[in-house]
Amino acid sequence: METNLDSNKGTLAALAELHAGYTMKEAIDEAKRCLNCKNPLCVQGCPIEHKIPEWIHQLSKGNIGGAMELLNEKSNLPAICGRVCPHEKQCEGHCILNKKGNPVRVGKLERFIADFDSEMGLSKERLKAKTRGKVAVIGSGPAGLTVAGDLARDGFNVTVFESQKEPGGVLLYGIPEYRLPNEITRREVKKIEALGVTFRNNCVVGEGITVDAMFSEEDFDAVFIGSGTALPQTLSIKGDNLYGVAQSAYFLRMVSLFASDDIPRTEVPLKIGEKVAVIGAGNVAMDTARTALRMGAESVTLIYRRKEEDMPALRSEFLEAQNEGVQFMWESSTQELIGEEVNGKQKLVRMRIETPAGEVTIPMDRVYLAVGSKPANRIVSTTLGIEVNEKGYITTSEYPYGMTTRRGVFAGGDVVHTPQTVVLAMREAKKVAVGIAQYVDAIKLLGVKSYE
Template sequence: MTDCSSEIKELKFEEIDESYSTKEAIIEAKRCLNCKNPSCIKGCPIENNIPGFIHQLSMGNMGAALDLINEKSNLPAICGRVCPHEKQCEGHCILNHKGNPIHIGKLERFIADFDGDMGLIKEKVALKTRGKVAIIGSGPAGLTVAGDLAREGFNVTIFESENEPGGVLMYGIPEYRLPKEIVRREIRKIEGLGVTYITNCIVGEQTNIDDMFSQDFDAVFIGSGTAVANQLNLPGKELNGIIQASYFLRMVNLCQSGSLGNEEVPIKKGDVVGVIGAGNVAMDAARTALRMGAKSVSILYHRTCEEMPALKTEYNEAVTEGVQFLWQTSGVKFTGKRRKLTTFTVNTPEGECQLPFDKILVAIGSRPANRIVSTTTGIEVNERGYVITKERPYGMTTKKGVFAGGDVVHTPQTVVLAMRDAKKVAKGIAQFVDAKKLLEE
C-alpha cells in the first residue's frame, strides 16, 4: 500500500474557505443590526439563536456564544461549513437586500473552531436514568438524536457499519470543504456526552433490530441514509471506467485518512473524466477528480443551467477550478475497447455526438438499502424504499419502538434538514420511552 496523503495535499485538498481571525470575526459580528424581528432565525431550519450568538461574539464572549449555539445544534463546526447559507440564514439576513449579508456561517464556524481549539465548554454529562436507545447510523441524523437524547439522560449506543462514525460527513463530502479532523472533533464532543459508538457493525448482517430489543434497548432509531447509488441504465454500462461518484468520493476520503492506497482510487492522473448529473455530489466528484490529477473534467446534465440542483456557490467554485459544463446533454450509450470505456455517445441540442472519456462518474441520486428493514418484521417502506413514519410520536415507524429520520425517510436532503428532523424524532423517542417506563412501573 502506498500512502497517498502527501500527494493529495499537493493537489490542494486542504480546506479552501479560510477561517476568520478573532479580530475579523468580531468586526463581522459588530455589523449585525440585531434586528427586532430577526429573519435569519426564520431562515435557519433548526432556528439557531443567530443574533444572540453573534451579539455575544461581538463582545468577545465566545463561551456564551457557544452555549447559545449548543442549545440547538450538535454540529456547529460542520453546519458553519457546509450548510447552504445563501438559501438559509444569510439569504434571509436583512443586509442581504444590499448584497452584503452577515457571514453567519463563517461566524458559527469561528465559534465552534475556537471552542475546539480552546476547550471553552465542558458540558455536564447527564445521569443515564431514562432508558436505553440504539441508533443505527452516525450521520448528521444519528449524531443529532444521540446528542439530544444523551443530554436528556438516555443511555445511547450508535451502531455504525463504517470504520469511523460520521456518515456522509466522513465518507462523502471532500476534505477541501469539510476537513475530517473537524468531523472527528464534533464526534468526540458527542461521545463526551456519554454516547457509545460501535463501528464496523452492519445492522442487518452482524446484528438486527430484533437482537437490539432482546438486548433491552427501549427504542431503536434508523438513520441509515441512502446508501444505494442509482444506476444509469444505458447500453455499455458494464464497461470498466463507469464508476459511481459516491464510490469514488469514498475511496478518496479513505485514501486520505491513510486506510487505502492511492492505487485504489479509480481516477488517475491524466484521465479525461465525464460526470453525469449536476447536484452537489456531481460538483464534489468533479472537483475531486481535478484534485486527483484528471486532465479534464466535464459535467453532463440533461437539463439547463437554471434547472441544475447544485448550489450556485458550488457551481461557481467548480467553474473557477476549470470544470466544464455540457447542458441539455443526455446519454445514449457507452462504447469501449477491450471492455474499457472509450466513448460516450450523447444527445445535445446540436444533435448526437461522440465524446471521448477515460472515466465516467455517475451522480444521479441514491436511495435507501433494505438490509435493516428486511431483517426484521413490521417496518413499512414506500415504493422507493423510504421508511414510512408517523407524526405521533414523531418519527415512529409502523413497528412499535422503532423510529427513523433523516435521508432514509425524507430522500437525500441536506445536513441541517437531517438534523432538524432528527431533533423532532429525538423528542418522539423520549416521549415513547418515558411512557413505556411508566407502563412498566
C-alpha cells in the same frame, strides 16, 4: 479565488480545506455588523432556528464560551453546519443586509465559534445521569449523531451502531475534504462521545445484529434508524459496466479513505491526466467534478440532460466548479459508453452523447454517475413490521414523532425524507429525539417493554 489546485494536482495537498476561517479580529468585526433586528429573519431562515443574533452578540463582546453555549442549545454539529449548510438560501439569504448583497456571514461566524471552542477546549458540559432508558441509534450521519447527542444530554444511555469503521456517514465519506475536512467531523463526533454516547463501529445492522435482537437480547427501550440513502441509482445505458465507469459515491469514498491515509493513491479510481465525465448536476456531481480535478484529471466535463437553470446544485457550488475549470454540457444525455480491450479488460474509451447541436462521440477515460441515491433495504427486510413507501423510504408517524409502523422503532433523516441536507436531517432528528424521549418515558411509566 483561493485555490489549492494549481501546483498540487493529484496529491493530498490538493484536498486541503479551500476556504480559510476568520481570525479572532475578523470574526468580531463581522459580528459587529449584525443589526440585532427586532424580528430576525435569519432565525426564520434557519431550519433549526438557531438563536443567531444572540450568539453573534456574545461573539461581538468576545464571549466565545457564551456564544458556544447558545449554539449547543440547537445543534450538535456547529463546526459542520458552519461549513456545509446552504447559507445563501437560509440564514444569510434571509439577512436584512442581504438586500444590499452583503449579509452577515453567519456560517463563517458559526464555524469560527465552534472551531475556537474545540481548539481551546473551552466548554465542558455538565452531564446528566443516564437514568431515563436505553436507546440504540443505527447510523452516525447527521441524523444519528443528532439523536444520540440530544438523548444523551437528556439522560438516556445511547449506543450508536455504525456499519463503517468510523462514525460520520456522508460527512466523512461523501462531502469532500476541501469543503469539510475529516478532522472536523472526527472532532464533532468526539464531542458527542464525551456526552457519554457509545459507538459500535464496523457493525452492519441486518447482518451481525438485528433490530429485534436489540430489543430482546440487548434490552434497548427504543431504536432509531438513521441509515441514509446508501444505494446509488444507476443509469441503464450500454457500457455502464465498463472498467472506468463508477458511482460518484464510490469515487468520493475512496478519495476520503486516501485523505485519511487508509488506502494508497493507486486505489483511488482516477489516474493523473485522465479525461473525466460526471453525469448529473446536483451537489454530489459538483463535489465529484471538483474532487476529480484535485485528484489530477486533465479535464472534467459535467453532463446534464436539462438546462443550466434546472440544475439542482447550489449556485455557489456551480460557480466555484466553473472557476476551477469544470466544463458543462447542458441538455445533453449520454447514449452509450464505448469500450475497447486494454490489458485484458473492457475499458471505457469514448462516450456517445446527444447534445442540442446533434450527436457527438468524445474520448473519455472515466465516467462517474451522480444521478441520485435511495435507501438500502437491509434493515427493513430483516425487521418485522416496518412499512416503507413505494420508493423504499420509511413511513413514520406524527405522534410520537418519527415512530415507524413498528412500536419502539423510530426513523429520521434521509432514510425518511429523501436525500436532503445536513441541517434538514438534523432538524428532523431533533424532533424524533423528542418523540423517542416521550415514548420511552411512557413505557417506563406503564412498566412495559417495546417488544411486548
